[in-house]
Amino acid sequence: MGQVIAFWIFAVAIVGAALGVVLLENVFRAAILLITCFLGVAGIFILLSADFLAAMQILIYVGAIAILVILAIMLTRELSIGSPSNKFKIPALIIAGLFGLGIILTVINTKWLINTTTPAPTTTSGLAVKLFSKDGFILPVEIIPTVLLATILGAIVLIKDKKK
Amino acid sequence: MTIGLNNYLILSAILFSIGLYGALAKHNAIVILMSIEIMLSATNIAFVAFSRFITPTDLTGQVFALFAMAIAAAETAVGLAIIIAIYRNKETIDANKIDLMKW
DSSP states (O other): OHHHHHHHHHHHHHHHHHHHHHHOSOHHHHHHHHHHHHHHHHHHHHHTTOHHHHHHIIIIIIIIIHHHHHHHHHHHTOTTTOOOBOTTHHHHHHHHHHHHHHHHHHHHHSOOOOOOOOOOSOOHHHHHHHHHSTTTTHHHHHHHHHHHHHHHHHHHHHHSOOOO | OOOOHHHHHHHHHHHHHHHHHHHHHBSBHHHHHHHHHHHHHHHHHHHHHHHHHTOSSOOHHHHHHHHHHHHHHHHHHHHHHHHHHHHHHHSOOBTTTOOTTOO
16 A cells, blocks of 8 residues: 555655756756656656666766766756757647557556566675676676766767867 | 555556656657666566565566666666767757658
8 A cells, every 4th residue: 555655645746846957947846856757757766666776866967977967057048048848849749649648548548467476585696697697698798887987088079169 | 554565566557657748748858768667666666566465485576677777777878878969960959850761
């Protein structure tokens, strides 16, 4: 019962915060609501018994991405203009609505093969085995640092002041 | 009433639709990037929900969600760097006015 209540609280918080992000005119308030949305997603991860992912969600999204977004808002000084909708407001609403409706109908009409085994109480050691064992995901784990290094170098080159 | 796979998948679909609307209908490039982050979070919820309800003992879905998070962080860093570079050159981040490659 507690899980049901928690799910609905998180679901309402996430959807409300996401609606605020796309509907509010003030960019800074949208960024604060984005943080609320990420925290709600972390709560959903805990309900899905993914504790390590919930911690990573808070560390990476709330800790790093939200700070980056707020810094970018402050550096670009667009607060006075805000975020108005463009002339594609109605077509975008129709496309997004149809897309969501299609996915929801597909989900409801599909018979999923539900497995009722109880998951392990903690996932950290299981994830470590999955990521670093020989027949696990060791190659993608090796590729990710390369991607992140390229990202850091690319961001530094893009940001660098070329006038000097 | 219990919370099953369908509840999580419908939440994920609603969140993805909201992000899609934001990415299509907004002027401000930073808000478009925030909408893309919302869409990536929605896919992460779907990954973890499938992992929890279809293969509870196998953590493959959570591994994919971890990789999606790493790529999302990289994407945000480069995207914001591009936005700041454009702001330096054009004094605007209005996506409708960034039309250098449009003919």
